[in-house]
Amino acid sequence: MLRVWPIVCEFGIGALLCIVGIWCGLRGGYLNLKNAEDRRLLFILVGGYFFMLGIMCIFTFLSPNWANGGSL
Numbered sequence: 001m002l003r004v005w006p007i008v009c010e011f012g013i014g015a016l017l018c019i020v021g022i023w024c025g026l027r028g029g030y031l032n033l034k035n036a037e038d039r040r041l042l043f044i045l046v047g048g049y050f051f052m053l054g055i056m057c058i059f060t061f062l063s064p065n066w067a068n069g070g071s072l
Contacts, residue, residue, distance in 0.1 A: 003060050
């Protein structure tokens with residue numbers, strides 16, 4: 001659990017803050033889902049979030065075992 005809690009805190013709180021920011025942008029009219037450029041921006045934000053989460057999980061859970069020659 002010592003490896004899990006930092007990821008939960010970082011990506012969990014970060015996701016909440018990002019959702020609040022996107023919601024405020026949509027409510028305030030800064031982002032418009034009818035605009036292709038704004039849809040692309042949201043796709044990049046969500047895709048980047050999951051990409052970074054995946055990279056973080058790989059380096060946290062899998063790569064420490066690579067030095068010992070072990071697998072999962």
